[in-house]
Amino acid sequence: MKTKYLFLLLITVLLSSCEDIETSDLGLNSAWLQFENSADNMSEGEASMQVPILYSSNKNTDGVDVSFTYTATVPSGFTVLPANGIVNIPAGEFVGYITVIPEDDSIASDDIIITFSIEGNTAAPLGIAGQGIYNITSDFTIIEDDCPIAIDDFVGTYSVDDVFTSGTNEGLTLAGAFGxxxxxxxxxxxxxxxxxxxxxxxxxxxxxxxxxxTVVTFITCTKEVIFDDGFPLLAEWNVFEYSASSYSDDTKSITCTGDFQNFGPFRFTITKL
Incomplete structure (x- = not known):
C-alpha cells in the first residue's frame, strides 16, 4: 500500500512541475523560428560567413519571411545582407541565412560584436520549441586580425648599418665602398x-x-616591412631585392637581407638613435 501511495504521489509532483513550464504545441502542426547558434565568430580576414535561421516545422509550402534586426559595438567595418532585414526561407526549405561580410583593413582595433535578433512579427513563434527564450538572438563576433604598433615611437633619426655578409665582398659596406x-x-x-x-x-x-x-609599411602581425614603391634603391647605386625583412619594437630597427644582385649576400639595418 505504501508503494502505491508513493508512486501516486510522485506522479502528482511531476504533473504539478510540468504545469509550471509553458510549452508550445509540439504536434504535427507545430513550428518555430530560431537561430541555429546563439553565438558564432569569424576572422576579419575571411571573405564572408553565414548566420543560419532555422524554420522548425514538418512542412513549408508557401515559404517564410523572417524579419531580423541587429546592433553592433561599432557601426562600421562590416556589411550585413539582406540589407532590408528580411530573410526568405523558400517553400520546401527550412533554413535561411544572414550573411556577414567583414571589412579587412590594416587598422588594429577591437573585435566587433553584432547581436542579431529575430523580430516577433514573423510567421511562427520564436526560440527553441517556440518558447521565446533560447536562440532568439545570436551574438556574432568579427575577430580583429591586425596587430597594433605604436608607430609614433618609430619617428626620429636613424643610423644605417649595412654589410655584405659573405662571398667575395664579405665585410664591405656601401659607406666604405663609396666613401x-x-x-x-x-x-x-x-x-x-x-x-x-x-x-x-x-x-x-x-x-x-x-x-x-621613401615610404615603408609595417606588416604588424608578421613583423615584416614592405616598401610602398617597390624594392629600394640604395645609395643611388642599385636596387636591393631583399628576400626577408623584419622590424623590432624593442630596438626600433628595420632589417632587410638577401642577395644584392650579383654582388653577394647583403644586409642592412636602420636603427632609431
Missing part, C-alpha cells in the same frame, strides 16, 4: 589612417641612402 656616410629621418605619413607607415628622408649633411620620400 659616404648615411643617416635618415623618419616621419609619419600624412593621411595614413592605418598607423603603419613611415616616410624616410636623408638627414641634412649626409649622403643619400634611401631616396627621399
Amino acid at each position: 659616404e656616410s648615411y643617416q635618415m629621418e623618419a616621419s609619419l605619413v600624412a593621411g595614413d589612417v592605418t598607423g603603419t607607415k613611415l616616410m624616410f628622408n636623408n638627414s641634412p649633411g649626409f649622403n643619400t641612402y634611401f631616396n627621399d620620400g
Whole structure:
C-alpha cells in the first residue's frame, strides 16, 4: 500500500512541475523560428560567413519571411545582407541565412560584436520549441586580425648599418665602398589612417641612402616591412631585392637581407638613435 501511495504521489509532483513550464504545441502542426547558434565568430580576414535561421516545422509550402534586426559595438567595418532585414526561407526549405561580410583593413582595433535578433512579427513563434527564450538572438563576433604598433615611437633619426655578409665582398659596406656616410629621418605619413607607415628622408649633411620620400609599411602581425614603391634603391647605386625583412619594437630597427644582385649576400639595418 505504501508503494502505491508513493508512486501516486510522485506522479502528482511531476504533473504539478510540468504545469509550471509553458510549452508550445509540439504536434504535427507545430513550428518555430530560431537561430541555429546563439553565438558564432569569424576572422576579419575571411571573405564572408553565414548566420543560419532555422524554420522548425514538418512542412513549408508557401515559404517564410523572417524579419531580423541587429546592433553592433561599432557601426562600421562590416556589411550585413539582406540589407532590408528580411530573410526568405523558400517553400520546401527550412533554413535561411544572414550573411556577414567583414571589412579587412590594416587598422588594429577591437573585435566587433553584432547581436542579431529575430523580430516577433514573423510567421511562427520564436526560440527553441517556440518558447521565446533560447536562440532568439545570436551574438556574432568579427575577430580583429591586425596587430597594433605604436608607430609614433618609430619617428626620429636613424643610423644605417649595412654589410655584405659573405662571398667575395664579405665585410664591405656601401659607406666604405663609396666613401659616404648615411643617416635618415623618419616621419609619419600624412593621411595614413592605418598607423603603419613611415616616410624616410636623408638627414641634412649626409649622403643619400634611401631616396627621399621613401615610404615603408609595417606588416604588424608578421613583423615584416614592405616598401610602398617597390624594392629600394640604395645609395643611388642599385636596387636591393631583399628576400626577408623584419622590424623590432624593442630596438626600433628595420632589417632587410638577401642577395644584392650579383654582388653577394647583403644586409642592412636602420636603427632609431
